[in-house]
Amino acid sequence: MDFDKDYYRALEISHTATxxxxxxxxxxxxRRFHPDASDEPxxxxxxxxxxxxxxxxxxxxxxxxxxxxxxxMGLLPTEDAALAWELTVSRQTLPCIKEEQVLYLMVDIRPxxxxxxxxxxxxxxxxxxRSTSMQHGRRMDQVKAAAHQIIDDxxxxxxxSVVTFHDTAxxxxxxxxxxxxxxxxxKVSAIRPRGGTEIYQxxxxxxxxxxxxxxxxxxxxxxxLTDGQTYGDEQDCIALADDxxxxxxxxxxxxxxxxxxxxLLDTIATRxxxxxxxxxxxxxxxRLLRRRxxxxxxxxxxxxxxTLRFHESARLDEAFKLSPYIQRxxxxxxxxxxxxxxxxxRPLSVLLQILVGxxxxxxxxxxxxxxxxxxxxxxxxxxxxxxxxWFHCVENLTSESEVPANLVSALGKLAIFKMQENAYDALDIxxxxxxxxxLEVMATNLLARGELELANAARLEAGRLARxxxxxxxxxxxxxxxxxxxxxxDTGGLR
Amino acid sequence: xxECPSCGRQHRPGTLFCSECGVYLPTGGPLRTEPLPExxxxxxxxNPWATGAGEAEAAEKTAMLRVIMGESGRQVQLPVVSxxxxxxxxxxHGIFPDLDLTADGGLEGGVSRRHAKIHQKGNRFxxxxxxxxxxxxxxxxxxxPYLPHPLQQGDEVQLGKLELSVEFD
Numbered sequence: 001m002d003f004d005k006d007y008y009r010a011l012e013i014s015h016t017a018t019x020x021x022x023x024x025x026x027x028x029x030x031r032r033f034h035p036d037a038s039d040e041p042x043x044x045x046x047x048x049x050x051x052x053x054x055x056x057x058x059x060x061x062x063x064x065x066x067x068x069x070x071x072x073m074g075l076l077p078t079e080d081a082a083l084a085w086e087l088t089v090s091r092q093t094l095p096c097i098k099e100e101q102v103l104y105l106m107v108d109i110r111p112x113x114x115x116x117x118x119x120x121x122x123x124x125x126x127x128x129x130r131s132t133s134m135q136h137g138r139r140m141d142q143v144k145a146a147a148h149q150i151i152d153d154x155x156x157x158x159x160x161s162v163v164t165f166h167d168t169a170x171x172x173x174x175x176x177x178x179x180x181x182x183x184x185x186x187k188v189s190a191i192r193p194r195g196g197t198e199i200y201q202x203x204x205x206x207x208x209x210x211x212x213x214x215x216x217x218x219x220x221x222x223x224x225l226t227d228g229q230t231y232g233d234e235q236d237c238i239a240l241a242d243d244x245x246x247x248x249x250x251x252x253x254x255x256x257x258x259x260x261x262x263x264l265l266d267t268i269a270t271r272x273x274x275x276x277x278x279x280x281x282x283x284x285x286x287r288l289l290r291r292r293x294x295x296x297x298x299x300x301x302x303x304x305x306x307t308l309r310f311h312e313s314a315r316l317d318e319a320f321k322l323s324p325y326i327q328r329x330x331x332x333x334x335x336x337x338x339x340x341x342x343x344x345x346r347p348l349s350v351l352l353q354i355l356v357g358x359x360x361x362x363x364x365x366x367x368x369x370x371x372x373x374x375x376x377x378x379x380x381x382x383x384x385x386x387x388x389x390w391f392h393c394v395e396n397l398t399s400e401s402e403v404p405a406n407l408v409s410a411l412g413k414l415a416i417f418k419m420q421e422n423a424y425d426a427l428d429i430x431x432x433x434x435x436x437x438x439l440e441v442m443a444t445n446l447l448a449r450g451e452l453e454l455a456n457a458a459r460l461e462a463g464r465l466a467r468x469x470x471x472x473x474x475x476x477x478x479x480x481x482x483x484x485x486x487x488x489x490d491t492g493g494l495r
Numbered sequence: 496x497x498e499c500p501s502c503g504r505q506h507r508p509g510t511l512f513c514s515e516c517g518v519y520l521p522t523g524g525p526l527r528t529e530p531l532p533e534x535x536x537x538x539x540x541x542n543p544w545a546t547g548a549g550e551a552e553a554a555e556k557t558a559m560l561r562v563i564m565g566e567s568g569r570q571v572q573l574p575v576v577s578x579x580x581x582x583x584x585x586x587x588h589g590i591f592p593d594l595d596l597t598a599d600g601g602l603e604g605g606v607s608r609r610h611a612k613i614h615q616k617g618n619r620f621x622x623x624x625x626x627x628x629x630x631x632x633x634x635x636x637x638x639x640p641y642l643p644h645p646l647q648q649g650d651e652v653q654l655g656k657l658e659l660s661v662e663f664d
Contacts, residue, residue, distance in 0.1 A: 090509065090511060091509065094509075095508070097508060099496065099507065099508065100507055101507055101508040101509040102506075102507045102508070102509035102510045102511075103509055104509075104511065355507070356509075400521065403511060403521065408511065408519070411511050411512050412512060412517075412519065412588065414512075415512040415513075415514065415517045416517065418514060419514075419517065422514075441515070441516055441517060442517075444517075445516075445517040445588075448517075448588045448590060448608075448609075449588060449590075450590075450591075
């Protein structure tokens with residue numbers, strides 16, 4: 001790799017070109033300058049340069065290394081260096097038909113450059129349920145150990161606070177900047193379980209602590225840990241989550257054991273832009289919490305936006321985030337989707353289901369995509385990527401091109417996720433038969449994919465549902481959180 | 496509108512997975528194993544107890560299994576680590592059999608995507624039909640699904656209409 005050479009110029013492309021564009025440019029140039037076929041002067045010399053350029057730029061990893069070095073040398077502009085993306089469509093050529101057709105678009109967004117030492121400071125608040133049930137199975141001990149771990153991992157400039165709640169809330173460790181770690185840990189150790197569970201109290205006090213240290217250029221985040229149902233304050237909790245998002249505070253909600261309200265915690269997390277998780281045994285508390293805090297400290301973009309500008313007769317049907325787990329994206333703001341945080345070493349994948357109406361033959365523009373958000377290393381302006389999507393529309397589509405394997409794999413898992421959604425929706429309106437049938441179909445599909453454990457759980461719960469009319473609390477959570485995590489072990493969908 | 500070949504539900508053109516039954520629509524039809532007419536398959540059923548399925552277990556060691564395809568003559572050597580699945584590859588549904596019989600005429604021969612499995616217990620090999628559409632036959636006798644049946648050196652195995660012979664050492 002020769003950093004003094006401009007490989008992009010050799011291929012006559014911009015440094016923002018996608019992998020697809022690079023390949024296309026290389027093929028065209030290689031044909032033109034192939035020494036055996038070309039009459040161009042210096043064809044052999046040009047051909048060699050084109051080859052050399054493609055060897056680097058055609059390889060994702062080598063290209064990254066080349067870009068980084070060139071950027072350091074000031075030879076590549078930095079203003080659009082923070083984000084990169086890859087777009088995958090289910091078909092490049094559309095048949096001209098009257099009825100609406102479905103087009104799938106997968107968008108993988110990742111930080112373009114290594115973040116290096118730059119890291120947004122954290123402003124974290126741990127909101128811990130200390131109702132009596134937390135004594136069960138050493139839950140509280142594990143939570144305390146996890147809190148100690150977080151305190152140990154804090155860096156200069158990070159703010160941290162701990163709030164506990166039962167029927168009232170209290171501040172155990174007030175928000176402080178890099179204060180006395182030993183003292184903070186001692187206070188956490190002294191927490192004793194008592195009373196019932198009122199989540200809203202905890203969230204509200206948590207917000208107050210976060211607000212004391214809230215900064216624009218920081219990751220302001222609340223982590224809620226609970227093992228119980230809350231009674232009567234669900235609506236207040238959801239309103240607070242909406243409010244938190246407006247103030248730039250995300251809430252991650254962790255439910256321990258079987259008795260907590262998965263719907264409420266998922267809603268709090270989704271509305272605020274955080275994540276939710278199911279912790280089946282107390283022993284996993286530490287690992288999950290630590291992973292969450294690490295993820296937060298690697299935040300590259302706080303709230304990534306994806307803007308869709310459709311041309312005539314095309315529209316968005318559904319949108320799903322595929323990482324860190326499958327999640328419906330709120331499409332009520334029609335063209336502007338909020339995707340939440342983008343972590344430095346984890347690409348964010350979104351799958352869009354688009355409906356395309358009747359198109360005239362020829363090359364047609366379907367939509368313009370734009371993504372952006374404030375990055376940790378970018379300037380005030382943040383960073384944008386824009387791309388226009390064109391499609392060939394033909395009267396008689398004779399041969400169907402192959403659908404990219406990663407898209408097929410992701411859609412297959414999404415289909416199972418939707419079945420689970422349908423089953424639980426049916427259950428909510430009391431349609432036990434439909435829910436049962438959906439669970440059975442799910443089990444078959446899971447089995448066909450080798451997801452034996454999950455398939456088994458679905459089959460078991462379908463049987464229980466038919467006999468008793470309800471799911472077991474454990475089964476309900478196992479299936480829900482297992483299904484949405486189908487994408488995690490899949491290297492095809494998330495790379 | 497396009498129709499799901501498996502459950503008949505209507506979908507917009509371009510849809511890839513059936514929301515009702517989860518079938519991959521572009522290939523949903525041919526990927527399914529079509530039942531073969533009865534007269535094309537052997538009739539009698541095998542008795543799993545006849546050849547000593549209940550024998551005492553000997554020390555297990557990893558053995559090599561050789562499968563020879565009747566039609567193409569292709570030979571495949573497989574180590575019997577735990578279980579060997581025989582069937583047809585279907586990446587869209589994440590079905591990856593250890594031995595993919597697509598290239599040996601598996602689809603035309605009525606081989607299911609998950610057809611049969613072979614495993615070792617003690618020093619014996621067992622074959623088991625895993626609920627295939629067209630059945631597994633051992634020396635011309637149909638095996639009861641999900642019931643392991645002992646394999647002998649040089650046994651003729653038939654998956655649907657596809658013939659194989661099995662050797663091991």
